[in-house]
Amino acid sequence: MSAPVVVAARRTPIGTAGRKLREVTVDKLAAPVLAAVVDDVWPLTAMRGVDDVVLGNCLGPGGNVARVAALAAGLDVTVPGVTVDRQCGSGLAAILQAGQFIRAGDARLVLAGGAESASTAPRRSHRVAPDGGSPGPYERAPFTPRAYGDPDMGVAAEDLARARGVTRGRQDAYAAASHAKALLARDAGRFDDELIPVGGLHRDDRPRRLDPAVLARMPAAFVPRGTVTAGNSCANSDGAAVVALVGDDLRAGRPGLRLVAGAVVGCDPRLPGWGPVPAVRRVLSAAGVRLSDLAAVEIVEAFAGQVLAVTDALGLDPLGKHAELVCADGGALALGHPWGASGAVVVVRLFGRLVRGGAPAGTLGLATAAIGGGMGVAGLFEVVR
Template sequence: MPDEPVIVAARRTPIGTRSRALAELRPEQLAAPVIRATLADAEAATGSTLTVADVVLGNCMGPGGNLGRVSALAAGLGVGVPGVTVDRQCGSGLAAVLDAVSAIRAGDDRPRIAGGVESASTAPTRSVDGVPYDRAPFAPSGWPDPDMVRAAEDLAQADAITRERQDAYAARSHGRARAARDAGRFDAELVPLGDVRSDDSTGVTESLLARLNPLIPGGTVTAGTSTRISDGAATVSVVPHRLRAGAPGLVVLGHATVGCDPALPGIGAAPAVLAALAAAEVTIGDVAAVEIVEAFAAQSLAVLGRIGVDDDDPRVCVDGGALALGHPWGASGAVSLVRLFSRLVRSGAPAGTLGMVAASVGGGMGVAAVVEVLR
C-alpha cells in the first residue's frame, strides 16, 4: 500500500477537570509536550529522523492565533513547520487527524502531527455588545440550537432511555477507567505535565449516581451521567507508508463526516459510523474495538443502539471513556484515537484487527473512522 498514511505513534496528556490540575496551562503548553513525545515515538518506531510537514490541531474555544502554528513553535519544530487549526467542535481532534491522513493520501507524502487541544480553564471570555456568552451558536437564527444538557435529555426522551440505564452506563465507564488506571494501561500513552501524571478521578459509583438530582426538573440526565468539562491534548504521528519501515500502526480504511438534525446533535456519531463502515466495506460485527466520545450516557446509549451495539458491549470504551476521564472538547476525538492505538497497537493486536472511533458534534454532525492494525 505505497500511498497509505499510517498512524505510528499516539500520545496524550492527563485529562484535568476545568479549574483543577491543568488550570494554569495555556493550550500550547498542553499541546507542545505531546507533539514532542509523539514525534520522538514516531522516530523511534521508524528508525529515522522525520521532517514534519504540518501540525494540524483541533480546538474549539481559542484563544485563537492559530493554535496549530503556536503549538508547533512551542514544541520546537522550527519556523519552517506551519500549522493549522480545525474547529469541528467535539469532533475537532479526530477531524484534524483525518485531514492529515487525507493530505498524505492526496499526494503530499510527508509526515504530519495531528490531534487536538483544549484548555477550558484558560479559554477567553467572549461577548457581544459587552454581554458575555458561554459559546457561539451552533446553528443560525431560526434553527434549533439546544444546550447540550437539553439535547441529551431530549434524546433520552426520544429513545426512551431510562435513568437506570444511564446510571449503569456511567458507572461502567468509571469502573473500567479505575481498573485501567490501576493496571497501568494508560501509562504508555500519557505525557506527564509537571507533577500531573494521571487523569482526574471522581471515584463515582452506581450508588452515588443514584442519589444525584436531574439537571432538568423531571428529567433523567444528571451531573453523574454527563462528562466533565476538561483540559487536555492528544496527538498522533501520521507518516506515509514508504517511511513506516515496518513500524506497527493503524491505517484508516474508511471515514465519514455527516450532518444530522441540530435539535438532536448527540446522535450524529451513529450515521457517521454507518457511513464509515460502508466506506471501509465492513460491518460493526467485524470491529474488535470501539471508542466513542462519551459526552453523555444518554447520548452514548442512543448512538450504540442505532449502530446495533449492546449497552455493555465489552468492545466499547473498555478502559472507560469521557464520562470517566473528562471531555476536553477540541481534543476528545484525538484522545479516543490515542486510546484505540493503545488498545490495538500497544497491546499487540494481530495485523488486520479493526477498530472504530467516533464522535457526535454540537450543531448536528458526526465524525467516524474505521482503522486497521498493520504489523
C-alpha cells in the same frame, strides 16, 4: 497515493477544569505531546521532516494554536500548522484531515490531534450588543441558527435520550461502568505508555468509584424532571492528544493503525448527539465492513444517554455483551472531556488497545464522536504490523 498510518499516539493526563491543569494554557498542553510524538517516531524524523501540524481546538484564545504549539515544541520554523474547529469532533477531524494530506500525496509525515484548556479559555463579551442595547457577556457562539433551536448540549442530550427511550437507570449504570473500567485500566497500567505528564499531573484525575445509590439521588442537570444529571454526564476538562501519521511506504515496518475510511456527516441540529450513527454507517459501508468485524470501538462519551442512544441504534450493547468492545477502559464520562482533544483521545485509546495491546494485523477499530450543531465524525482503522 499512500495509505496513512498512525505510528505513534500520546496524550496528556486529563484534568478536570479548574484543578491541577488550571494554569496550563492550550498551547502548553499540546507542545509536550507534540515533542513526545516526534521522539517516538525517531529516526523517521531524521530522514523526513514533519510536513504539517493539524490540531483541533474549540474555545481557545484564537489565532493558530497548532502553529504556536509546534514552535513551543521545538519544531523547525519551516513546519506550518493549522487549527481545526469541528467542536467535540475536532481532534478526530484533524486526524482525518491529516490522513487526506498523506493520501493525496501532499505530505508524508503529519502530526495531528487536538488540545483544549477549559480552565484558561478566555471569557468574551460583545463590543456592540446584537439587540442594540448595552454590551454584555458573550456566552457562546451559536451551534445553529435560531430557526434550528440552537440547543445547549445538555438539553440536546436530554432530548435525544427521551426520543430514543433511554432510561435514567441505564444512563446511571453506563456512567458507573465507565468509571469502573477506567479505574481498573489505570490501576493495571494500561494508560501508562500513552501518557505524557504535564503541569504536575501524572495520571487522569477524574475516575472514581460511583455509588449507584448516590447516582440515583442526583437531580436533573439541564431539564426539570429530566434524566441527564451531573453524574451521568462528562466533566469539562483540560488535555491534549496527538498522533503521528505517515504514508504506509514510510513507516519502515513500524506497527500502527492504518486509516481505512473516515467520514464527517450532518444530522438533525436539534439532536446533535445522533451524529455518530450516520457517520459510522457511512465509514462501514465505504469499507465493506460490518460492526461484527470490529475488535474495538471508542466513542466520545459526552453524555451516557447520548452514547446509549447511538449504541442502541447501531445494535451494540455496551452494558452487556459488548462491554469489552465499546470503551473497554472507560471513556470521557470517567476521564473527562477536553472538547477539542477528545476526538484524538479516542484514537490514542484505540492505538493503546490494539497496537500496544498486541492485536494481530488486520484487526479493526472504530473511533467516533458527536458534534455540536448536528454532525458526526467517524474513522475506521486497521492494525498493521
